[in-house]
Amino acid sequence: MNTSTSVTKRGLSLVAVAIAALALVGCAPAVTAPVTPTASDVWIKAVPELMDGMAMTGVFMTLENPTDEDIELVGATNTTEGLTEKPLETHEVVKNAAGEMVMQETEGGIVIPAQGSVTLKPGGYHVMYWDLLKPIPVGSTVTLTLEFSNGTTLDVEAVAREIANANETYDPEADAEGSTEMNH
Template identity: 40%
Template sequence: MNIQNTQSPQNTQPTRTALSRRLRALSAGAGVTALLLTGCSAASDPAPADGGATGTSSASTTVPSGQISVTDPWAKAADEHMTGVFGVIANDSDRQLHLVGAQSEAAQRAELHETADDGTGSTLMQEKEGGFMIEPGQSLELVPGGDHIMLMQLTEPIEPGQQVLVTLEFADGTTLPLEAVAKEYAGANEVYEADDTDESEAESGDGDEDGHGDH
């Protein structure tokens, strides 16, 4: 009995020590594994290229800075019906730009207009079919009595000093927002080629005889 009692503690002590050492080793290993996992997670966090690409793709719908500049954008103040937007659009890129349309919350319709020969030696204003091509290093001048952006069926009066937001649309799907300040302007009472909508306005007395009024 005494021999068993003497040997029992000797056999038990090494076993507990070995277990303690194994537990410490496992704990240390778990800590290293956790660090490795954390490191992998941190390294992979910036990896979602899709999210970044989506953000870039969304922003890329706007014309990149430095490719187009607009000088002195302005609009003619008007109480109702329609008005014109003017300015100089410069193509500062190394490629041809194709302006195909415009939009504005200030009007239900926006069109690109040009001056054309009516066949009798006089000129009239009409929608520019196909839009305007702007060559590299060249500019498109939008002026009263010449090419311009026409805002039709105004949603509210445009007062002098008001900022009118207009978005230019290009054939490649890019857009360019600009703010045109409204100004008083009495000139450029052009004659327009009337469409059905404008002719109905003229007949009802809402427009002038050509259906567009001045702008």
């Protein structure tokens, strides 16, 4: 056998091995990145002026989960410069043993069911802003990053709205016990 034929056969053998390896890689299960839930109708309760001890507000929205597994909204980070230095928290409003509506931090986050959605709304689930450093006028925009249990994040813009029936007061003594009373 001549040398050039031997080199050609060896080259063709290497090409065949490379094609077979690529075919096997194509059959391997694809590694998919986690899917980020989507957010719609994102808004924040306007705070036109800061009052003593009342520099807080909530962010509301609808979150949708297109996956086959539950995903939790576990936190959020403010990205609006100069708005607050405090971490944001996921909260819910529940009835306590005395039948009073109280606000408390969610344990484990807010569940967005598989193939479903959850609505964050006044009197229910929300993302809580504490110790605001400046007002949030009606029509202004606040930006934040939502953090999910599957390791994904989502940047959202919340438009400030005025809501007439959300003039709740907060009881600082109840907050020291781990929840905050809301009076409407």
